[in-house]
Amino acid sequence: RWGGEPEISAHLGGRFDHVLVDEYQDTNRLQASILTALKPDGSGLTVVGDDAQSIYSFRAAEVRNILDFPKQFARPAEIVMLERNYRSTETVLAAANAVIGEASERFTKNLWTERKSAEKPKLVSVRDEAEQASYVCQAILTEREAGTALKAQAVLFRASHHSGPLEIELTRRNIPFVKFGGLKFLDAAHVKDVLAVLRFAENPRDRVAGFRVLQLLPGIGPSAASQIVDTMATSLDEAMGLARYRPPQRAADDWQGFVTLFSQLRTGSGKWPVDLEQVRLWYEPHLDRIHEDATTRRADILQLEQIASGYASRERFLTELTLDPPDATSDEAGPPHRDEDYLILSTIHSAKGQEWKNVFVLNTVDGCIPIDLAVGSKEDIDEERRLLYVAMTRAKDGLHLVMPQRFFVHGQAARGDRHVYASRTRFIPASILGAFEQTSWASVQAKDDPRRQPQVRVDLGARMRDMWK
Numbered sequence: 001r002w003g004g005e006p007e008i009s010a011h012l013g014g015r016f017d018h019v020l021v022d023e024y025q026d027t028n029r030l031q032a033s034i035l036t037a038l039k040p041d042g043s044g045l046t047v048v049g050d051d052a053q054s055i056y057s058f059r060a061a062e063v064r065n066i067l068d069f070p071k072q073f074a075r076p077a078e079i080v081m082l083e084r085n086y087r088s089t090e091t092v093l094a095a096a097n098a099v100i101g102e103a104s105e106r107f108t109k110n111l112w113t114e115r116k117s118a119e120k121p122k123l124v125s126v127r128d129e130a131e132q133a134s135y136v137c138q139a140i141l142t143e144r145e146a147g148t149a150l151k152a153q154a155v156l157f158r159a160s161h162h163s164g165p166l167e168i169e170l171t172r173r174n175i176p177f178v179k180f181g182g183l184k185f186l187d188a189a190h191v192k193d194v195l196a197v198l199r200f201a202e203n204p205r206d207r208v209a210g211f212r213v214l215q216l217l218p219g220i221g222p223s224a225a226s227q228i229v230d231t232m233a234t235s236l237d238e239a240m241g242l243a244r245y246r247p248p249q250r251a252a253d254d255w256q257g258f259v260t261l262f263s264q265l266r267t268g269s270g271k272w273p274v275d276l277e278q279v280r281l282w283y284e285p286h287l288d289r290i291h292e293d294a295t296t297r298r299a300d301i302l303q304l305e306q307i308a309s310g311y312a313s314r315e316r317f318l319t320e321l322t323l324d325p326p327d328a329t330s331d332e333a334g335p336p337h338r339d340e341d342y343l344i345l346s347t348i349h350s351a352k353g354q355e356w357k358n359v360f361v362l363n364t365v366d367g368c369i370p371i372d373l374a375v376g377s378k379e380d381i382d383e384e385r386r387l388l389y390v391a392m393t394r395a396k397d398g399l400h401l402v403m404p405q406r407f408f409v410h411g412q413a414a415r416g417d418r419h420v421y422a423s424r425t426r427f428i429p430a431s432i433l434g435a436f437e438q439t440s441w442a443s444v445q446a447k448d449d450p451r452r453q454p455q456v457r458v459d460l461g462a463r464m465r466d467m468w469k
Contacts, residue, residue: 020046021049025053026061027066028062032065036072052390063383084111090115090117098432101432104378122437125403127405128407131443140360154354156346158371159347164307168307182347194279196209201275204232218289272311355395359395360402369384370385370427403424
């Protein structure tokens with residue numbers, strides 16, 4: 001309120017000869033009004049910022065603060081352009097300048113550098129999100145073989161859930177990674193729940209998985225879950241042992257449904273990945289009961305189904321993705337060890353201010369960048385363009401913008417879950433394609449992919465028990 005009191009403003013402003021503000025593009029309207037109240041004529045006021053990196057409107061940041069700053073005083077502010085860039089190569093900057101140059105309103109500037117390079121940023125076209133994950137993994141490993149540490153490479157994306165297929169491919173290939181700006185896909189409690197059901201059906205002697213799954217049922221706590229697992233362990237037929245158990249009264253309504261699901265999964269009555277669909281249908285009521293954000297979590301499970309369709313069998317899927325037991329019920333991922341080498345995964349918002357030798361940007365297509373939710377106004381579109389610019393300027397040497405031609409969208413009430421065909425982001429029109437190297441990439445054919453090869457299931461435990469019948 002004191003901003004409207006000239007005497008108070010003059011008193012406080014007089015205490016400071018100079019006021020300096022960094023990252024001015026991230027200020028909100030209240031913060032800007034405080035500054036102008038302190039220095040109403042602009043004398044002694046210096047702000048530093050980059051309008052092209054204003055990407056935090058969801059935190060109430062207002063890009064107009066910096067755009068309007070020079071002309072809001074009686075004597076216009078002096079503008080000093082800092083255009084020399086010490087991070088990126090000239091080809092990366094040329095592409096970034098071209099993208100931001102299409103903005104409807106901005107301060108005209110042209111970043112330059114003395115870091116010469118003949119390698120243009122790559123626009124990589126791939127078939128779908130699975131191919132995108134394979135491409136990124138292959139390129140990262142190739143760079144690592146050439147001497148670039150994983151920590152010097154980063155994969156950026158517009159929304160946290162965009163990295164799900166990549167996270168699973170990284171896990172399959174044993175490539176360590178840390179994710180910023182969201183939870184690891186396989187570390188989320190609801191994903192662990194679903195995988196635990198599959199693990200328990202695949203191996204009823206897996207006490208950790210069984211202990212977790214059974215406690216999803218209302219009325220069954222640690223003591224009852226332990227008793228059930230013990231009962232099954234002493235039975236020649238685990239499904240029969242489960243069916244004979246008399247659950248607590250609170251669990252009675254849900255018990256038969258779980259027993260039926262377990263029996264179906266054990267007998268293999270459904271084809272893969274129908275197994276996973278059966279688990280999802282059983283789990284969804286529990287998801288609604290346990291979590292307030294069930295809709296978002298349900299979308300993750302649907303995405304898991306899509307990923308699972310790339311594997312030939314449940315056994316192969318579990319072997320490659322769930323090497324560690326799902327013992328934790330937390331949504332939080334543990335911090336990495338400082339002496340380990342690991343790949344960086346990050347939302348673009350969380351990557352601001354960072355830099356890496358090589359940067360991969362996922363889903364550089366309309367619907368993802370710009371994201372569907374942000375196409376309501378010109379201001380929203382302008383900020384999405386700035387997001388892509390920020391992502392591109394994180395790269396020091398190598399920049400890969402990956403464009404899946406087909407991807408899965410979910411959670412849309414009007415149209416439902418579906419596959420859509422994508423087009424290159426509108427922020428890279430044909431007029432600036434010369435700043436990029438356009439290429440396409442395809443992984444091994446499905447018939448050569450070991451994930452799709454039928455696997456022979458051998459239940460040694462069952463065979464040994466049969467010997468003693």
